[in-house]
Amino acid sequence: MTPDLPREVVALVNGGPPGTAILTSRALHYGDGVFRTLLRHEGRWLDFDRHYVKLVHDCRALELDPPHVGQLEAELEALGGGRAQPVVGKIILARAGGGRGYTPTTRQCDRILLRYPAPRFPASHWSEGVNAIRSTVMLAAQPRLAGVKHLNRLENVLAARGWPSGVQEALMCDAAGNLVCGTRSNLFWVEPGRLCTPKLAHCGVSGLMRARVLELARSLGLPVDSVEAPVERLRAAREAFITNSLIGLWPLRRFDDHDFGAPGTVSLRLQQGLAHPALLDSP
Template identity: 50%
Template sequence: MSVVALIDGEAGDALAVDNRGLAYGDGVFRTLLVADGVALHVDDHLAALRADAARLALDPPDADALRRDTAALAAGQSRAVVKWLLVRRSAGRGYAASTGAATRIVLRTAAPRHPATHWTQGVVARLAALRLGEQPALAGIKHLNRLEQVLAARELGAGVDELLMCDHRDRLVGGLRSNLFWVREGRLLTPALTRCGVAGTMRGRVLRLAAGLGVPLDEVEADAAALAQADEAFVTNALIGIWPLRRLDATALPAPGALTRRLQRELRHPLLT
């Protein structure tokens, strides 16, 4: 996979060997979709990155610099992915952080390609055996330590498009690389992310969109059995927008459901085909 990188605004492909992201996962990141030369929803991603950085006591990101770097890498790209990383600068060995300063890394890679049926007919998910650990201090943050997801990804197999993950109390958290929503009796539901999980920017957009449309919604604690009783369900992230769920393990779900279709239309997210 070809990667183009800007490190603090300069083209490069090397970091210090004592980099705290490498040593400790000490940093945060966000992933943006580029369509027709423009990175989508930059303001949402900046707000999320700023909030995540504050949780780790990292200095606020330079919004103007991120915009410049992103525009430079997005220019001329019909479809691409831009990834922002803030990695705490090295300042001596040991776990204790002695600085809030961060290295700004902006990467560009090719966008993944998926069949159009993922949006129009839905995808197949399975419940992951691996359970997510609870750490409220990190809940919601997109931090650099993704080892749980690396381990869970081993469970992906042929015919499975996404994994749904639970915590150690068997409460739904979200997808391996997505956030989860389902509909029950006209109410939109999504897992509360107070103990673990990532609050994706597309999750936030969907919540705001649903509220603006007058759709009743709740962030809840629920186990996987709730999905067997759902009228419809879908997963979201910044790259895919909304994928309806048509099956979870042996449970078939209507896909796309009426509310899912409505949210897809209102979202107007470009399909990666």
């Protein structure tokens, strides 16, 4: 444990305790890195292999050399926890080297790993759905970073503020008014004969649970389309849901003033197929 951290948080930097070198990290100064968040349940990091594939993809986008899978897995195991109660792990791969200036001088990564207590939510978030609003914060277009879970998340920070009571997510659009994602989730909705999700060609994060849902839907024979669509398409949908690697799948019960009557049949079918553990606030 690190004395300067909250007691319930455990951290490792390059396999050891954090030191003052983190103060000059390019992650801190420029957001020069990528990250993934994963759940440890019953002593196992869920979907670690899939998370690693995503990390490798995102590292390539920033011209970073990812660590070996075995090294990263061993350091995650060294964080411990997650047997009696689930915990959350965060993997940050930040470009190594300090000093001033934007220009990178290496492709090597520093490995920053953290362990947190898992969040807890009411069972109704899974069984009855959640409420979402449209954020007034627009996502900027940068095709070279589209889909990448990089460390620059200020748009999400801005969009996560000032929600009305009873709202669990804010959905974000690009400058053209097309749906992209939630502040912490990917979005899906059901139209006649198909499952739709935003295309993510210009911005947004391609989450691991999004990939799992797309794979599962195709295996169940559900046609899937990645689309560029305005908010009106969502309001006209039969049902909708959001996903991420901690919550799994939450049906959308309401979006702004539109009710979906959650959960829908497709949402339930996919939720059951994912079999993701629910982080209930009352076990």
